[in-house]
Amino acid sequence: MAASGARTAAIIGGGVIGGGWAARFALMGWNVRIHDTDRDAERRINEVIDRARAAMPGLWDVALPDEGRISFHDDLAEAVEGAEWIQESVPERLDLKHEIYAAIQGACTEAAIIGSSTSGFRPSELAEGATRPGQIVVAHPFNPVYLIPLVEVVTGPGTGTARIDRIRSTLRDIGAHPLFLRREIDAHIADRLLEAVxxxxxxxxxxxxxxTAEIDDAIRYGFGLRWAQMGLFETYRIAGGEAGMRQFLTQFGPALKWPWSKLTDVPELTDELVETIASQSDAQSGRRSIAELERIRDANLVAILRGLKARxxxxxxxxxxxxxxxxxxxxxxxxxxLTSPLPTGARAxxxxxxxxxxxxxxxRYLQAFGDATDRFLALVGCDDDYIACGHSYFTxxxxxxxxxEVRAGARIEIDTRLLLAEGRRLRIFHRMWEDSRLVATGEHMLVHVDLESRRAVMPPPELQDKLARVAKAHxxxxxxxxxxxxxxxxPERQPDPQE
Amino acid sequence: MAASGARTAAIIGGGVIGGGWAARFALMGWNVRIHDTDRDAERRINEVIDRARAAMPGLWDVALPDEGRISFHDDLAEAVEGAEWIQESVPERLDLKHEIYAAIQGACTEAAIIGSSTSGFRPSELAEGATRPGQIVVAHPFNPVYLIPLVEVVTGPGTGTARIDRIRSTLRDIGAHPLFLRREIDAHIADRLLEAVxxxxxxxxxxxxxxTAEIDDAIRYGFGLRWAQMGLFETYRIAGGEAGMRQFLTQFGPALKWPWSKLTDVPELTDELVETIASQSDAQSGRRSIAELERIRDANLVAILRGLKARxxxxxxxxxxxxxxxxxxxxxxxxxxLTSPLPTGARAxxxxxxxxxxxxxxxRYLQAFGDATDRFLALVGCDDDYIACGHSYFTxxxxxxxxxEVRAGARIEIDTRLLLAEGRRLRIFHRMWEDSRLVATGEHMLVHVDLESRRAVMPPPELQDKLARVAKAHxxxxxxxxxxxxxxxxPERQPDPQE
Known part of the structure; x- marks a missing residue:
């Protein structure tokens, strides 16, 4: 666990947000010192970190650095001393935050970055009365902090370009995405949008x-799926067709004036604003045609939908x-x-x-064969109900x-031959077809197991009987x-594999 | 293609939305008749249907029914005659819609359902002056219609329960999710939320x-990921902690009064409204603890993020x-x-x-082995640059x-032994370890191919030399x-596999 020479972050204020920051730093190899006055903080933060340990490292296809050392400190000064990044996530009370910053600045280095998780306050408010105002910036994350990459960053006039560069590189180092605001505004960007919704x-x-359930369904079965991969403007750019954003604004602009919400203060769609939005959208997405964006969007949606299907x-x-x-x-x-192999799969x-x-x-060939194995097993009686009772077959x-080769979109079919059913073992042979073309075969040895002990055991007589019937015919x-x-x-040079 | 005995839908008005409806019906086995006065409609709709053919059938792990017959009709009456479902997707002009409904109702059966794709109009407006007002309902889909399941349904007083049941079952039959509004309102539900954002x-x-790019990033790197799997209220329920929605409303309610948006007309958070929201949220999510919801949310986010990572x-x-x-x-x-197998993978x-x-x-064992194969190949010189030049190895x-067995979260490592490098062929042997425990092995025969002709060809001398060096050492x-x-x-009963 210990990581000597690791970088150090201090987390001031625990809870779900502070705990999420602690997890993101620690799992990226930083030593993390935590200060919270709540006696229950350690338990709550450890729960968050445990969830992060289960979810975050598997996001990548390489191993993360060794986890950093996590320590809890009653003394704030001890926690922040020498820390490179200090993240404040205490309740949204300005007086409390000012008190904390005074204590932090009394003990931390001048080089340290003090980030605030505040949802609403501006840096100018946070830094009122501070010794070194430029050191305090907004670094607003989203729950769960260890999985959602967005961190909104708002700096003050005294922050300086060197510090801004370090903020950017540090957040990237821990796998986050810093979104720098062009100027400070209450509630930054995302929370303004969230607040409107x-x-x-x-x-x-x-x-x-x-x-509430219906509103949530309207989101997660609808535009939420779109927004996980493209935002508002890129989605609408596609809706506008080849003519793009100018076309969309012309077509749907008037709807802004309609009574479609309770909230009716609407920016005037002047020629200038239309031009601003259209040219920003060109810069953002213009290197791709609408047709290309549509193909990308569809593939992303299929990946998201199939990910959710598996869950x-x-x-x-x-x-x-x-x-x-x-x-x-x-x-x-x-x-x-039973006079031919069993049909065990047909799909695109x-x-x-x-x-x-x-x-x-x-x-994915093995995924398709695995699904075919499941269907074969269900046919002989090892179905979901059987498995729920505590036994199954393992490959x-x-x-x-x-x-x-097989291309995406192709319709494939799989049939399955039972080669051997003997005691605890099953040997099956799948063939994958695209029309009349044999594209792959899969041969599998399965073992009947007790799901409690995870050991091989004999299948019950009913299952043995059904298997024997298929084996005899095949x-x-x-x-x-x-x-x-x-x-x-x-294979023709092998002896009979059934011996 | 032809599906005799199939159910029939008529699509009035093409474009992206009409085309999307046509695709969803046809790919679910319905015959689809399309009427559009635009001469370019056939081309545009066929483009949408082609995209749908690439994306939609693969959503499921079973084959869809045979695709229905798609036909184009200059005559609206011919298109709608005998159709079970008639979907209108013409421009958002009420006079135009009224004209079309009159023509449809003059030719369709009384039993037919007439759905409008309107984003904003209410059924009472749509049905003004209609022969059979109850036949006309809002069925508002989301682009791309063939992938996004949500369809908002708004019925009128004359729709009747039998027809409502048919609307529900028909939309489910084509893989859509009907969300019935409790009462009509301009812009239904989703578009009100979208309009606010x-x-x-x-x-x-x-x-x-x-x-525009920064706003889109604030969405797709942030709350968009959350909303693809849970909506607004369920997400906030989690944020409220074990105390749930009442706690959240108490904690964050006051922020509603802050100047966090340009839009300041706010519903009063009366005790009654708090109670309504809290008890609706209990009914929606209360059977799961917050800790359980957090685990579900994390697993969903990992699935979504990894789906996007692959893309x-x-x-x-x-x-x-x-x-x-x-x-x-x-x-x-x-x-x-080179005196031991090469390290080719370490991951959670x-x-x-x-x-x-x-x-x-x-x-997933094969996915991990496949990644290890890629790393082995990169080490011997068959890296991304090499592949970009037109050659690679196929398994x-x-x-x-x-x-x-290996559990989620486990850290695994893979090492790779080169068994054979001879001509166009490579034989490698992966071992997968969890700590010092060998959990799986993967043996693979690879063939060097020309990516243009997709045929086996000899690797160039540099690659052969590197492979020979590793083979000699191994x-x-x-x-x-x-x-x-x-x-x-x-295996011990086999002759030497290298012969």
């Missing part, structure tokens, strides 16, 4: 148009419900002929399964042969080409 | 606080930039000892790599042995346990 949402509840949450939960209605896969052996290759060239990525071994099928092969050796 | 954003640009877009692009700064993986053979197992029980999913064959290492094995047969 929040007020409108309160009116909708107050007026009985929708309840069975939000819009992903809707997809799973629709999938059950679509059905498609046979659910019972009785409806199937999703956009998020492909590499930059549009070809299906290596591990012990896999052999994949890639025979032809024994009449020709040995599939490629079964029993080792990597790099042609 | 849009106005505030225009003020921010107009006042020079931020430009190198938005917050995912930030992750890739941070990963390059973190570094970690060795980039040159010169820094490495991400939350989105695990199943419901927290164990790493089968195909032809894979053999994975699962030796122990030949002194003991044969790794498990190399050369076929599925289900102990």
């Amino acid at each position: 929040w007020r409108e949402a309160l009116w909708l509840v107050s007026d009985g148009v929708a309840d 069975d949450w939000g819009a992903g939960r809707l997809l799973n419900a629709a999938e059950r209605r679509i059905g498609g896969a046979p659910r019972s052996l009785d409806a199937l002929s 290759v999703p956009l998020d399964w492909s590499d930059q060239n549009g070809h299906m990525t290596e591990h 012990a071994e896999t052999h994949i042969r890639h025979l032809a 024994a009449h099928l020709p040995e599939p080409e490629g079964a029993g092969a080792a990597v790099g050796r042609p | 849009w106005r505030e954003a225009l003020w921010l640009v107009s006042d020079g606080v931020a430009d 190198d877009w938005g917050a995912g692009r930030l992750l890739n930039a941070a990963e390059r700064r973190i570094g970690g993986a060795p980039r040159s053979l010169d820094a490495l000892s 197992v991400p939350l989105d790599w695990s199943d419901q029980n927290g164990h790493m999913t089968e195909h 032809a064959e894979t053999h994975i042995r699962h030796l122990a 030949a002194h290492l003991p044969e790794p346990e498990g190399a050369g094995a076929a599925v289900g047969r102990p």
Whole structure:
């Protein structure tokens, strides 16, 4: 845990936000000293850090540095002494913050950066009466701080370019994105937007148009999906079509004057403002055509939706419900002929399964085969209900042969041959087809396990009987080409793998 | 393509929205008849449908029904005759819409549902002067219609419960989520929220606080990520902590009165309104503790962020930039000892790599091995620059042995032994470790290919030389346990796989 020579951050004020900052610094290898007057702070902060340990390191495909040392300090001066970054996250009371800054500045170095997590105050308010006003800046994060990259930064006139450069590089070093405001304003940027939505949402509840769950659905099944990947202006640029933002403003500008919200103070869409917005949008997104932005947006949405589908949450939960209605896969052996391999999959290759060239990525073949294994097992009686009762099959071994490339969007089908059902073991052979073209095979050894002990155990007689029925029928099928092969050796040179 | 016996939808007015509706219906197996007076409509709609064909079917892990028949009709009556659902998406002019409804109602059945894609009009306005007012409802979708599930539905007093049931089931049948408004209101729900944000954003640009790109970043790096999976109220419920929504309203309620936006007409937070919101939030999310909601939120965010990382877009692009700064993986053979397998991976197992029980999913082992293969190749000179010049290695064959389970969050390391480098072929052997425990092995045959012709070709001499150097050194290492094995047969019974 200890990281000697590591950089040091001080966290003043715990809670969810302070704890989130502590986690982000520590997991990026910084030593973190925490000061909070609340006796419960240590427990609460440790809970946040535990959540961060579970979620944050896996964001990247490389290992993070060794975690820094986390310590709790009753004495504020001890916490901030020599710290490179000091983050204040105490309650939103200006008098309290002023008191804390005085104590911090009495003990920290001149070079230290003092960031405030304030949602609403401006740096000029925060730095009133401070010894070194330029040292105090707004660094406003978003919950959960260890996952959401945005940090709004607002500096004062005395901050200086050298310090600004260090703020930028430090926040990037801990995997955050510093968004520097051009000038100070109450509530910065994001909270102004949030506040606008929040007020409108309160009116909708107050007026009985929708309840909180319905308003949340309007967000997470709708524009929330868009905003996770493109913001307001880029989304509207697409809506405007090839003519872009000028077109959009001309088309939808008048709606601003309509009574579409309770909030009616509207900026005048002067020629100048239209020109400002349109040219900023050109600078932001103009190097890509609308068609290109649409393709990017669609691929992003598919990735987000499929990520949520795997978690069975939000819009992903809707997809799973629709999938059950679509059905498609046979659910019972009785409806199937056993004189040919069993149909265990038919699907389109999703956009998020492909590499930059549009070809299906290596591990997605195994994902498709894994789904086919699940369907095969369900057919022989090892379905969700069976698994819920405490037994299942685990894959012990896999052999994949890639025979032809498959592109995103292609419709593939999988059939499955049972090669062996003996005791605790099952050997199956999947074939993946695109039309009549065999594109890959997957051979798998599975073992029946007790999910409590995680050990191999015999399957019950009913399961053995069903497997024996399929095995007996499939024994009449020709040995599939490629079964029993080792990597790099042609299978025909092998002895009978079933021995 | 043709689907006899399929259900029929009519799309009146093309463009992006009409085209999106056409795509959603057709890809769910409906026959779709399109009427648009614009001569360019057919081209534009076909572009939308092509995008939908690439993106929508892959949302699900089962095959969709066969695509319905899509036809274009100059005659509106011909398009709507006998159609079960008629969707109007013409420009937002009430006189035009009234004219169209008259024509539709003159030709469609009484049972047909007439949905309007209107963003702003209420059903009572739409149905003014209509023959059968209850037949006309708002069905307001979101772009891209074929991916975003939300459809806001507003019915009139004459709609009737039977028709409402059919609206609900039909929209679900095409994979959409109908959100029924409790009463009609200008701009429904989502557009009121969007309008509030849009106005505030225009003020921010107009006042020079931020430009369009910065505002978009404030959304897509911040609350947009949250809103893709939980909405406003559920997110704030978490912020309120265990005490929930009442606590949040007490804590943050006063901020509503602060000058945090240009828009200051605020609903009074009476005891009654607080109670309404708090009890609605309890009904929405109360069956889960805050700690449970936090875990769910974190796992969802990891899935979304990693989805975006694979697309190198938005917050995912930030992750890739941070990963390059973190570094970690060795980039040159010169820094490495060749007397042991090469280090080709060190990482935490991400939350989105695990199943419901927290164990790493089968195909993610291959994803980790695939990444290790890429790092091995980069070390021997087949790096991004080399691949950009038109050659690479493709995986032809894979053999994975699962030796122990790995949990989400675990730190794993991979090392790689070169078993064979001969002509166009490479055979490598990965070992995956959690601490000193061997959890899986992956043996892979790779083939050097020309990315243009997609055919196997000889690697250039420089690459061959580097590979020979590693192969020569690795030949002194003991044969790794498990190399050369076929599925289900102990490797020690095999002849030397290198022959």
